[in-house]
Amino acid sequence: MKALHIGIAGAGLAGRTLAWRLLRAGCRVSLFDSRPRAALDTASMTAAAMLSPLAELAVSDEVVFALGQRSMQLWPRWIAELAEGGGDPVYFRQQGTLVVAHSPDQASLEHFTRLLRHKLPEACRAQVHTLDAAALAQQEPALAGRFGGGLFLDSEGQLANDQWMAALATEIDRLGVGWHEGQAVERVEQGRIVCASESYAVDLAVDARGVGSKAQWPRDNSLRGVRGEVLRVECHGVTLLRPVRLMHPRYALYVAPRPDHQFVVGATELESEDTGPVTLRSTLELGSALHSLHPAFGEARVLRLSAALRPALDDNRPAVVQRDGVWHINGLYRHGYLCAPAVVNKLAHQLLETVSEEAT
Numbered sequence: 100m101k102a103l104h105i106g107i108a109g110a111g112l113a114g115r116t117l118a119w120r121l122l123r124a125g126c127r128v129s130l131f132d133s134r135p136r137a138a139l140d141t142a143s144m145t146a147a148a149m150l151s152p153l154a155e156l157a158v159s160d161e162v163v164f165a166l167g168q169r170s171m172q173l174w175p176r177w178i179a180e181l182a183e184g185g186g187d188p189v190y191f192r193q194q195g196t197l198v199v200a201h202s203p204d205q206a207s208l209e210h211f212t213r214l215l216r217h218k219l220p221e222a223c224r225a226q227v228h229t230l231d232a233a234a235l236a237q238q239e240p241a242l243a244g245r246f247g248g249g250l251f252l253d254s255e256g257q258l259a260n261d262q263w264m265a266a267l268a269t270e271i272d273r274l275g276v277g278w279h280e281g282q283a284v285e286r287v288e289q290g291r292i293v294c295a296s297e298s299y300a301v302d303l304a305v306d307a308r309g310v311g312s313k314a315q316w317p318r319d320n321s322l323r324g325v326r327g328e329v330l331r332v333e334c335h336g337v338t339l340l341r342p343v344r345l346m347h348p349r350y351a352l353y354v355a356p357r358p359d360h361q362f363v364v365g366a367t368e369l370e371s372e373d374t375g376p377v378t379l380r381s382t383l384e385l386g387s388a389l390h391s392l393h394p395a396f397g398e399a400r401v402l403r404l405s406a407a408l409r410p411a412l413d414d415n416r417p418a419v420v421q422r423d424g425v426w427h428i429n430g431l432y433r434h435g436y437l438c439a440p441a442v443v444n445k446l447a448h449q450l451l452e453t454v455s456e457e458a459t
């Protein structure tokens with residue numbers, strides 16, 4: 100039987116991960132992106148890739164929480180499956196998150212704790228632990244003596260998004276993806292991916308262009324870009340075992356450790372579709388949050404400052420919808436890595452079911 104041919108517009112986290120799942124299921128996949136595969140200015144390459152269903156519940160809802168919980172089960176399996184292809188391993192840790200605040204900002208931490216306990220389903224409340232200064236020092240020795248206590252959210256994790264995106268690229272190449280790199284898609288239509296110079300016929304068409312889908316998003320004006328900025332540094336003077344969130348009355352920032360003594364510090368969140376370089380103000384906020392966590396970060400080397408747009412919908416939830424014969428996956432907002440496995444799985448199953456229904 101002829102393999103089902105699926106065309107995907109957008110090779111970010113959503114499109115690239117979907118391409119991989121469909122290739123594994125035996126489909127033929129054509130993937131289109133206006134940027135080269137290693138371009139750094141997308142949300143997927145800019146993200147800190149913290150996998151924080153609990154901490155994010157303070158700013159999200161039960162739908163995102165459930166998708167995050169489901170994805171936390173899938174991530175280790177998917178990372179192991181990706182490694183079977185023989186590519187480079189992907190850094191993934193699941194050692195919880197710490198949440199701390201400096202003494203003048205204790206009210207922010209207390210509010211965060213109450214909000215979390217209020218929104219968390221009863222069955223999950225045991226995953227939140229209040230630590231005194233000694234327990235905090237035991238969990239994260241680098242922070243000993245620096246904070247009076249904090250919160251420990253167990254089972255949360257993080258991964259290296261650049262490694263995930265690079266490993267996926269290698270694997271989908273190996274599985275025979277038709278990758279149209281540097282090719283902008285003008286429109287996605289039923290059974291057709293339309294580029295400026297050529298139009299490509301496919302059996303099923305998927306739009307995964309993030310904010311790039313704005314003109315074609317099925318519900319008017321409800322897709323927006325939310326600007327986020329991060330700072331990446333290298334620092335040999337501090338070792339963190341897990342991501343640390345720093346509560347502050349004006350902004351909540353985090354520091355996520357990465358391989359090779361690197362740290363990602365993020366993220367600003369601005370209701371703006373400005374794609375320009377990181378501002379001085381954001382650089383100062385991110386840098387001073389990092390320095391206030393531990394003075395040894397003063398000697399950190401700045402490797403990169405990046406900004407990108409998170410694709411978000413009015414309800415800030417991820418969405419998989421079909422309209423006029425085109426499938427859309429979008430609205431991953433600040434929870435793309437947190438929710439991707441569950442959301443991509445849902446779409447992959449729906450695409451494969453559509454075909455088996457049509458065949459019967």
Ligand SMILES: Cc1cc2nc3c(=O)[nH]c(=O)nc-3n(C[C@H](O)[C@H](O)[C@H](O)COP(=O)(O)OP(=O)(O)OC[C@H]3O[C@@H](n4cnc5c(N)ncnc54)[C@H](O)[C@@H]3O)c2cc1C
Pocket residue numbers: 108109110111112113114131132133134141142143144145146147148149150282283284285307308309310311312326327328329365366367406407408409410428429430431432433434435436437438
């Ligand atoms: C600063 C920051 C920090 C973040 N931190 C986290 C975090 O800690 N945890 C978490 O879970 N999530 C985080 N996120 C969110 C996460 O990165 C996004 O939700 C996710 O990457 C969105 O993936 P996407 O594939 O939908 O979109 P994108 O990454 O935007 O990918 C869309 C792709 O479509 C392509 N494209 C666009 N227009 C066209 C066109 N016309 N033709 C062809 N191709 C096109 C683009 O080149 C791009 O490759 C963060 C995001 C940012 C910006």
